[in-house]
Amino acid sequence: MNNKDKMLQLVLSDENLIRFYEYNPADYPTIQDALDSENPIIVTVAKIIDGVNGSSDKGTFKEIYNEIINYLNQNIL
Amino acid sequence: MIIKELTIENFRSYYGVNPIKFKDGLMIFIGDNGDGKTTLFEALEWLFDTSKQNIDSRLISEKRLSELPEFDSDTVRVSMIFDHDGEKIVDKSFSFTKNANNEIETSDFQFKGYENEGSQRIPIQGGRLLDRCFEAAIRKYCLFKGEENLNVFNNPDALNYLIETFSNIRQFDPYYSSDEDQSGFTDYAEYQSRKAFEKAMKSDKKNSQQERELSLKLDLLRRDLQHIRQRLKSNRTNASNYSTKLNELESNKEASDLLKSINERLKSLKEKKSKMESYIDEDYSIKLLDDMWILCGFSNIFSEFQERVSTFSKTKRKLEREEDKLKGKQELATEIAKGIIPLSPNIPDKISMEEMIQDEFCKVCGREALEGSDAYNFMKQKLADLINSQQQTEKEEEKPLFQNNYVKELERKSNNLEYDQSEINNLLKSIKDRIEFNNARKVDANEIQESINIEEDNKRKLLAQNDGLTEEQLQNAYENIKNWWDYKNQAEKEIVLLEKEEEEKTYELEQVQEQYNNLAKGSIADTSRKIHSALDRIKKAFKNAKEKNTQDFLDQLEKRSNVYLEKLNVDGFYGIIRIIKSSDNTARIALEDSNGRLVSNPNQKLKTTMYMSVLFAVSDLTSIKRENDYPLIFDAPTSSFSAKNEIDFFNVIAGIDKQCIIVTKSFLNESGEIDNNKIEQQNGTIYRMEKVKPFDEKDLSTIETKLRLIKG
Amino acid sequence: MTKENLYDVWARRNPTFEKKFKETIIKQYTEYGGGSVDSMTSKGKIFSAGYEIYIYAFFIGLYSNKRKKLAEETDKFGQPIQFWGNLDSKRFRKAYPKLRDYIFTALIAKTDDFDLIALEKGEITDRKAVDYLICTMEEYANYGFYHIEEKAKEIPNHFYKNTGFLDVILDLVQAVNEQGGEDTIENL
Numbered sequence: 001m002n003n004k005d006k007m008l009q010l011v012l013s014d015e016n017l018i019r020f021y022e023y024n025p026a027d028y029p030t031i032q033d034a035l036d037s038e039n040p041i042i043v044t045v046a047k048i049i050d051g052v053n054g055s056s057d058k059g060t061f062k063e064i065y066n067e068i069i070n071y072l073n074q075n076i077l
Numbered sequence: 078m079i080i081k082e083l084t085i086e087n088f089r090s091y092y093g094v095n096p097i098k099f100k101d102g103l104m105i106f107i108g109d110n111g112d113g114k115t116t117l118f119e120a121l122e123w124l125f126d127t128s129k130q131n132i133d134s135r136l137i138s139e140k141r142l143s144e145l146p147e148f149d150s151d152t153v154r155v156s157m158i159f160d161h162d163g164e165k166i167v168d169k170s171f172s173f174t175k176n177a178n179n180e181i182e183t184s185d186f187q188f189k190g191y192e193n194e195g196s197q198r199i200p201i202q203g204g205r206l207l208d209r210c211f212e213a214a215i216r217k218y219c220l221f222k223g224e225e226n227l228n229v230f231n232n233p234d235a236l237n238y239l240i241e242t243f244s245n246i247r248q249f250d251p252y253y254s255s256d257e258d259q260s261g262f263t264d265y266a267e268y269q270s271r272k273a274f275e276k277a278m279k280s281d282k283k284n285s286q287q288e289r290e291l292s293l294k295l296d297l298l299r300r301d302l303q304h305i306r307q308r309l310k311s312n313r314t315n316a317s318n319y320s321t322k323l324n325e326l327e328s329n330k331e332a333s334d335l336l337k338s339i340n341e342r343l344k345s346l347k348e349k350k351s352k353m354e355s356y357i358d359e360d361y362s363i364k365l366l367d368d369m370w371i372l373c374g375f376s377n378i379f380s381e382f383q384e385r386v387s388t389f390s391k392t393k394r395k396l397e398r399e400e401d402k403l404k405g406k407q408e409l410a411t412e413i414a415k416g417i418i419p420l421s422p423n424i425p426d427k428i429s430m431e432e433m434i435q436d437e438f439c440k441v442c443g444r445e446a447l448e449g450s451d452a453y454n455f456m457k458q459k460l461a462d463l464i465n466s467q468q469q470t471e472k473e474e475e476k477p478l479f480q481n482n483y484v485k486e487l488e489r490k491s492n493n494l495e496y497d498q499s500e501i502n503n504l505l506k507s508i509k510d511r512i513e514f515n516n517a518r519k520v521d522a523n524e525i526q527e528s529i530n531i532e533e534d535n536k537r538k539l540l541a542q543n544d545g546l547t548e549e550q551l552q553n554a555y556e557n558i559k560n561w562w563d564y565k566n567q568a569e570k571e572i573v574l575l576e577k578e579e580e581e582k583t584y585e586l587e588q589v590q591e592q593y594n595n596l597a598k599g600s601i602a603d604t605s606r607k608i609h610s611a612l613d614r615i616k617k618a619f620k621n622a623k624e625k626n627t628q629d630f631l632d633q634l635e636k637r638s639n640v641y642l643e644k645l646n647v648d649g650f651y652g653i654i655r656i657i658k659s660s661d662n663t664a665r666i667a668l669e670d671s672n673g674r675l676v677s678n679p680n681q682k683l684k685t686t687m688y689m690s691v692l693f694a695v696s697d698l699t700s701i702k703r704e705n706d707y708p709l710i711f712d713a714p715t716s717s718f719s720a721k722n723e724i725d726f727f728n729v730i731a732g733i734d735k736q737c738i739i740v741t742k743s744f745l746n747e748s749g750e751i752d753n754n755k756i757e758q759q760n761g762t763i764y765r766m767e768k769v770k771p772f773d774e775k776d777l778s779t780i781e782t783k784l785r786l787i788k789g
Numbered sequence: 790m791t792k793e794n795l796y797d798v799w800a801r802r803n804p805t806f807e808k809k810f811k812e813t814i815i816k817q818y819t820e821y822g823g824g825s826v827d828s829m830t831s832k833g834k835i836f837s838a839g840y841e842i843y844i845y846a847f848f849i850g851l852y853s854n855k856r857k858k859l860a861e862e863t864d865k866f867g868q869p870i871q872f873w874g875n876l877d878s879k880r881f882r883k884a885y886p887k888l889r890d891y892i893f894t895a896l897i898a899k900t901d902d903f904d905l906i907a908l909e910k911g912e913i914t915d916r917k918a919v920d921y922l923i924c925t926m927e928e929y930a931n932y933g934f935y936h937i938e939e940k941a942k943e944i945p946n947h948f949y950k951n952t953g954f955l956d957v958i959l960d961l962v963q964a965v966n967e968q969g970g971e972d973t974i975e976n977l
Contacts, residue, residue, distance in 0.1 A: 003248060010625055014618035041611060048252065048615070052262045056251045061265045069270070072608045361955040362835045366844065366874070367883040370955070372891055374852050374962030382898035389905040480911035483795045487897065490796070494890060505962070508955070
């Protein structure tokens, strides 16, 4: 289990998130599993963790942001 | 990282080149005060300082300096061979030269490093190598000088530092930093999506009025919230700072109180001693004259004098009477016939005579002399004779037998000095008494001095234990208490109010946000709303994840600490370590009993093992994280332990799988000799360090520390 | 015509001592001839006036009951006996005028040549009588000085101990008392 996976677990275990978006965190042990999910929130979190990848560069932020906005626009219910 | 060899050259009491082999596991360096224990520790600190070129001529071995010829040079060096993914070396040195005026010049600071790459040895700047292998953050939790420095959480930032260095918390920064900071991705995303949402809302003409009102409200609320949070932050910082100061004071309070009472006792003892000493008067020689002590043997001589005068007087009177008799003075015939020689006219004196006549009582023999009696008449006649004798004698045709009357003068002297005789007779006793008195006062003063010495000793120990705080510092500390308590309480009150405000404002914000969102429902802005909502929740999820991560770390730390605590306190009470984090991100290490109640004043030994347990736990976590282990180096951590505790302690440490280096006074008996029994019972590598004999405590140039391997 | 007191005649005199003792004893233990910074400050002087050690020496001779005739070369103090002991002006000192009286009585007791009867009759002058007394005084003191010298040779710093002078007197007194069979005091 690498650090990104650990972080994924920590974030997905948030109670509010679970309650609102109705999922089981145990279903997504790795980033890859999360990216393959059908739940747009799960995918978004994974995209964020994977995409930002520890960088604080504003350019990177913008890129990732655009990616997830586009994704959510199409997938959010 | 494991230290393999340390070489100390001309550093303080380490004269010449001193290579010391290190092994894994427990290493004990035994030395008495002044033998060079702390110097060993300081040599390591000096080596590890990567922040500056720390040349200091005071570090040069005095012995080396004293024998260095003029114009000659030598080196101060500390170098270390260690294992850290291969064998490496760091070597710090500087040169010193004795110039023409016997002054010392220092130069040529070098800090070199070497590491092995394959079969080659690559040079590298020493500081860089050290920072890479044994970075400052880790060193901070590896070197501890003295028992009192073990509480790493004395510093309020210590916990943050710990968390930041050894937990994963920094990994969260790119995603979420803090409520005030907002520089993480999720902050960015939430903000941007909010802006998009608001823009979408504004473009929807239908709700434009309400939208404007609500968005205005939202802006205000957000701003207020920000202000509240800023004030919270500053108050929390204040409260924590004063809290730290007061905590330090708490631990010093006891010391401060003790110091105060020691000083009071000292003052009164010194006054008492002074008083005793003021009573001593040994001016014996002067007293011989001023108090006439020299007359202590005079009694007999004075008696001789009186006798002689009396003899003279009698003889004179006898001759006078014979003369008178020859001249035929009748009135004295009766007395001569009786064979009694009358007393001189002026004995008794006139005043006594008049008194006795008045009282009709002879005070010489103690019998009545009533008017008209023989005794009375005798006295009257005698008084008349006295008065006569005082009047000028008639000029007689013949010269009187005795021209002079020195006898009278001598008799008078005899009488006058007689009254002092009782005093004179007591002189020997007075002298003896005075001498005894003086000696007794001296004994008293000495006893008091012994008590003074004990108190001074206690005072020294107290100050030594308290981190080298000076007496003044300990005393002044107290004056600040009241202020600090007030400031701290004020800040804490503010915090409570502000937290409530924050809560209310956050709630209000959420309400208004909800209204705003509802406005969006069913409009073209709805998707934007949903997206923003999702990103907001994700942001909060990251925030919680970060906090959970920290809490997990602390839980781990606590758990491991308690494992060590139990090991180090096999025989006694130990309680449960709790690492308590408060909302201002400061932390304390506290001890609780099994009922969850705080153990408020653990004894020093328990405190020491408590802190060391935390340090061992930190070290564990470090090695997990860094995938590398690091040595723990302690200087004199067990001064508060009993002999038995010490044996257990060292053997527990010997059982921990880590290089642990301890410099200590233990294992020495009262006369400063090695206690071989204890050595036998102890596992690990043991060195004895001591000053080479002979040496002169007052002359640094005779001091040289030598190490001797006695076990391992 | 009122005659002077015998005491006063005696008190006007200035007894002599062997000159050699000026350097060896008098200057050592008293501030006599003080002015020289050396003598004052190098060793703490015990007595202030020179005659004080003379008095001390006298009592040694007196209690030992031994006299020693004076040698040829003599010297005398600057003050006659009548001023001895007038120390009220000195700090930490008291005057002891009575001591003069006692010395006088000791001389009367111990001077065999002193014939008071002859003096009373006028057969000898008061001056002559006092000569005899002074002679006794000088010879006792002289013995005392020799005794002090011997003691200082025997134990060089004896008289610098604070009980130095006192001890010698007490030893003599004790010896006398032992002879007389009386109680003695403990040795210091």
